[in-house]
Amino acid sequence: MPIVFAAITPHPPVLIPEIGKDNLKKIEKTQAAMKKLEQEFYAAKPESVLIISPHGKILPEGFNINLSADYSANFKEFGDFGVELKFKSDYLTIQNIRAADETSQAMPVVLSSESQIDHGFAVPLYYLLAHAKNLPIIPITYSALDFKDHFAFGQFLRRRLAHVNKRFAIIASGDLSHRLTKDAPGGFSEEGKKFDKHLIDLLKKGDWQEIVKIKPKFSQDAAECGLRSILILLGIAESFKAKAEVLSYEGPFGVGYLVCNFKLA
Numbered sequence: 629m630p631i632v633f634a635a636i637t638p639h640p641p642v643l644i645p646e647i648g649k650d651n652l653k654k655i656e657k658t659q660a661a662m663k664k665l666e667q668e669f670y671a672a673k674p675e676s677v678l679i680i681s682p683h684g685k686i687l688p689e690g691f692n693i694n695l696s697a698d699y700s701a702n703f704k705e706f707g708d709f710g711v712e713l714k715f716k717s718d719y720l721t722i723q724n725i726r727a728a729d730e731t732s733q734a735m736p737v738v739l740s741s742e743s744q745i746d747h748g749f750a751v752p753l754y755y756l757l758a759h760a761k762n763l764p765i766i767p768i769t770y771s772a773l774d775f776k777d778h779f780a781f782g783q784f785l786r787r788r789l790a791h792v793n794k795r796f797a798i799i800a801s802g803d804l805s806h807r808l809t810k811d812a813p814g815g816f817s818e819e820g821k822k823f824d825k826h827l828i829d830l831l832k833k834g835d836w837q838e839i840v841k842i843k844p845k846f847s848q849d850a851a852e853c854g855l856r857s858i859l860i861l862l863g864i865a866e867s868f869k870a871k872a873e874v875l876s877y878e879g880p881f882g883v884g885y886l887v888c889n890f891k892l893a
Contacts, residue, residue, distance in 0.1 A: 630789045630790055630792060630793075630794060630795060630796050631786070631789065631796050631797075631798060631864065631865065631868060631892060632672040632673065632674050632795045632796065632797065632892070633668065633669055633672040633674050633796075633797035633798065633890075633892075634797070634798040634799075634800075634861055634864070634865045634870060634889075634890040634892065635665055635668075635669070635756075635797075635798075635799055635800070635887070635888060635889050635890060636799075636800045636802070636831075636854070636857075636858055636861065636886055636887070636888040637662065637665070637751075637752040637755075637756075637799060637800070637801055637887055638658060638751075638801075638802070638803050638804075638854075638883075638884075638885035638886060638887065639681070639747055639748045639749075639750075639751040639752055639801045639802070639803065640655070640658075640751065640803065640881070640883065640885060641703055641706040641708075641747050641751060642655065642881070643655065643658065643659060643662065643751055643754075643755070644703055644706075644708065644711060644751065644754060646703075646708045646710055646711050647703055647706050647707065647708045654880040654881070655878060655880060655881075655885060657876040657878050658876050658878060658885045658887060660876070661875035661876035661887035662752075662755040662756075662887060663755065664875055665755070665756065665875060665887060665889055666755050666756050666758055666759070668889055669756045669760075669797060670759050670760060672795070672797065673795060674760075674763065674795050674796060674797035675763070675764075675794045675795045675796070676718045676721060676763065676764050676765070676766065676794050676795070676796050676797070677718075677753070677756070677757070677763055677764070677765045677766065677796070677797045677799060678765075678766040678768065678785070678789075678796055678797070678798050678799070678864075679749055679752065679753065679765060679766065679767055679768070679798075679799040679801060680768045680769070680770055680798075680799065680800050680801060680802075680856075680857040680860050680861065681745075681746060681748030681749045681767065681768070681769055681770075681801045681802075681857065682748055682769070682770060682801070682802050682853040682854065682856065682857055683746040683747070683748035683749075683769070683853075684742070684745070684746050684748065684749075684767075684769040685740055685742075685769055686769055686770065686771060686772060687738055687769075687771050687772065688771070688772045688773075689736055689771065689772070689773060690736035690737065690738040690771055690773075691735065691736065691737055691738065691768060691769070691770065691771050691773075691781055692738050692739075692740050692768065692769040692771070693722055693725065693726065693737060693738070693739055693740070693766065693767070693768050694739075694740050694741065694742050694745065694767040694768070694769070695717065695719055695722045695723070695726075695739045695740070695741055696717055696719075696741050696742060696743045697717055697719070697743075698714065698715065698716055698717055698743065699714070699715040699716075699717065699743055699744070699745045699749075699765065699767065700712060700713065700714050700715070700743060700744060700745070701713045701715070701744065701745045701746070701747070701749065701750035701753075702750075703747065703750070706747070711754075713750055713753065713754060714761075715745070715753065715757075715764075715765050716762060716763070716764040716765070717764055717765065717766075718764035718765060718766050718794075719764075721764075721766055721789070721792050721794065722739070722766055724788060724791070724792055725737065725766075725785065725788045726739055728788050735780070735781055735784045736771075736773075745767055748801045748802070749765075749767050749801065751801070752799050752801050753765065753799075756797075756799065768860070770856040770857055770860060771856075774844070775839075775840050775841075775842065775844070775855070775856070775859055776840055778856045778859035778860050778863070779836075779840050779859045779860070779862060779863040779866075780863060781860055781863060782859065782860040782861060782862060782863020782864040782865075782866070783863040783864070783866060784863075785860070785863070785864050786863065786864045786865075786866070786867065789864070798861050798864050798865065799861075800854065800857040800858045800860065800861035801854070801857055802852070802853050802854020802855070802856075802857040802858060803852070803853050803854055803883050803884060803885060803886075804823070804824045804827065804850070804852050804854055804877075804879075804883070804884030804885070804886055805817075805819075805820035805821070805823050805824050805850040805851060805852050805879070805883070805884045806820070806850075806851040806852065806853070806882065806883045806884075807819070807820035807849075807850060807851045807882070808820045808821055808824070808879040808882045808883065808884060809879070809881075809882035810882075811882055812881070812882025812883060813851075813882060813883065814851035814882075816882075817849055817850065817851070819846065819849035819850050820849075820850045820851070820884070822850075823846055823847060823849070823850030823852060824850070824852075824877070824879070824884040824886075826842075826846075827839065827842070827855070827858075828874060828877060828886065831858075831872040831874070831888060832872055832874060834871060834872065836862045836866065839855075839858070839859065839862065840859060840862075842855065852884075854886070861890075865890055865892070868892045868893055869892075869893035870890040870891060870892050870893065871890065871891045871893075872888050872889075872890055873888065873889045873890070873891055874886070874887075874888050875887040875888060875889055
């Protein structure tokens with residue numbers, strides 16, 4: 629079985645100690661959960677990390693895989709000029725995925741080449757690769773296609789990874805509602821808390837097809853950015869009878885931060 633680890637993580641730059649500073653106390657549950665998740669990650673001994681981000685180049689009708697010789701990330705746009713992260717590329721697996729769909733008949737896969745990756749990738753990797761800094765990564769940005777297409781893309785990736793002799797970790801990076809409080813980035817909406825609770829309840833129940841069926845307006849009203857990442861992960865993990873274990877959920881800054889580990893059968 630090539631998939632040895634799967635998880636949902638948030639990606640607020642405030643999780644980076646040099647940025648968060650005293651504000652880290654407000655999300656200590658999230659930070660503690662990320663550290664626990666890193667222990668699970670390390671114990672699983674993955675050889676490559678496929679990570680999905682809601683940021684970067686979002687294409688209207690295609691899934692973007694970033695193929696570069698290596699990658700770097702920093703947090704200058706968030707006021708920190710000291711932290712710089714470096715990552716290696718799992719270019720052979722990326723080429724394997726793309727070669728399986730050269731005509732884009734099965735899935736609309738598009739390759740880009742950007743050495744700089746965004747905080748949607750960098751924040752989770754900052755924690756998860758703390759003791760495995762040399763692991764290669766596969767950075768994927770989701771698309772504007774519908775929810776069913778994202779689940780199907782996950783299924784496509786699972787089939788491709790099954791032909792690669794490596795142990796893979798799958799990370800769905802994304803925050804939940806951005807409208808939990810009056811001072812939230814998206815302003816307040818009652819749909820925000822409802823959406824987050826509904827999604828978490830479905831994850832706990834293992835009712836993944838109901839997640840695929842979530843109404844787009846519901847997710848839009850909640851102003852979330854993680855659902856499509858999660859759907860790709862669920863498509864990958866579908867056949868492994870994975871059970872979601874919620875390690876933490878909180879939203880002190882008006883944004884829902886979910887840390888969820890999947891126990892793979």
